[in-house]
Amino acid sequence: xxxxxxxxxxxxxxxxxxxxxxxxxxxxxxxxxxxxxxxxxxxxxxxxxxxxxxxxxxxxxxxxxxxxxxxxxxxxxxxxxxxxxxxxxxxxxxxxxxxxxxxxxxxxxxxxxxxxxxxxxxxxxxxxxxxxxxxxxxxxxxxxxxxxxxxxxxxxxxxxxxxxxxxxxxxxxxxxxxxxxxxxxxxxxxxxxxxxxxxxxxxxxxxxxxxxxxxxxxxxxxxxxxxxxxxxxxxxxxxxxxxxxxxxxxxxxxxxxxxxxxxxxxxxxxxxxxxxxxxxxxxxxxxxxxxxxxxxxxxxxxxxxxxxxxxxxxxxxxx
Numbered sequence: 001x002x003x004x005x006x007x008x009x010x011x012x013x014x015x016x017x018x019x020x021x022x023x024x025x026x027x028x029x030x031x032x033x034x035x036x037x038x039x040x041x042x043x044x045x046x047x048x049x050x051x052x053x054x055x056x057x058x059x060x061x062x063x064x065x066x067x068x069x070x071x072x073x074x075x076x077x078x079x080x081x082x083x084x085x086x087x088x089x090x091x092x093x094x095x096x097x098x099x100x101x102x103x104x105x106x107x108x109x110x111x112x113x114x115x116x117x118x119x120x121x122x123x124x125x126x127x128x129x130x131x132x133x134x135x136x137x138x139x140x141x142x143x144x145x146x147x148x149x150x151x152x153x154x155x156x157x158x159x160x161x162x163x164x165x166x167x168x169x170x171x172x173x174x175x176x177x178x179x180x181x182x183x184x185x186x187x188x189x190x191x192x193x194x195x196x197x198x199x200x201x202x203x204x205x206x207x208x209x210x211x212x213x214x215x216x217x218x219x220x221x222x223x224x225x226x227x228x229x230x231x232x233x234x235x236x237x238x239x240x241x242x243x244x245x246x247x248x249x250x251x252x253x254x255x256x257x258x259x260x261x262x263x264x265x266x267x268x269x270x271x272x273x274x275x276x277x278x279x280x281x282x283x284x285x286x287x288x289x290x291x292x293x294x295x296x297x298x299x300x301x302x303x304x305x306x307x308x309x310x311x312x313x314x315x316x317x318x319x
Contacts, residue, residue, distance in 0.1 A: 022051040024058070031097040033060040043097045060101045066093040066158065071112055073166065076120050080127045085166040090115055090146065091159040099154030107153050111146070115160070118145050128167065135162050 025048055026032055032044040036056050051058070069092070073085040090111065094100045104110045122141050123131055131138070139160050146157040167175070 018053055022053045024049045024051055029064045031062045032058050033097050033101045035059040062094055062097045062100055064094055066091055074116055076123045078123055078128050078131055082128045087163045088115055089161045089163050092155050092157045094154055095156050096154035103153040114149055118142050
């Protein structure tokens, strides 16, 4: 009885082990390529799957995540015969597991070789300076070419980047000298522009200072002239007020005559002054002896003693 039970358990255990061995769980973002008797049958997606033992096998496990190929530096010759070392980085992902499995032998190696040849073709049409300054153009062309070529391999190239461009040592030294010369030229230009701007600023400042000084002198002269004119006007107004007051006082002829004498005295009081006296003024002075003596004007000169008469000498011959 026990023997029969053991005989029963053995095949059951074998069946359970066989079933467990043929149950597969495909992770997320992965696909399994299944072959039936050596021929492609189907592609398993993420989830639980059961494989037919002895007849089906998992031919290839493929990840659908984006992958990166970092190619080592390789020599590339430009149009002007300059050999440079350029390494690239290629981003791709698999969109068809069947084409990826049966489209080409070793797809990663095929993509690396295709990247190298495409890079040589594109750079070979450019000169050194264009290669150094046209990275975006080269990246775009390589992405388009590789994406189109790898469609039949079930791969999609999403992006290509030039990681490093290393020119020869002589070219690097020449570029450094050129860069230094360009920076020296820019520095010289900036200094010249600075000196020019400073000179213009100083000239404008001197001009404004001269204009302001001239305006200040002009305003000062105008102010002085206005002050002198105002002072003269006030003096004349005062003189006019004095004459008006005299007229309003209605002075007598004697007072007027006295004022005329005072004016003559003031006129004669100056030193080294030449005075021209009108005739009527002289006649008026002569009429008043007291004023003439006081002022020293007119016929007030003291009369000297008369000279003695010369005695006639006697003629001795007649005596």
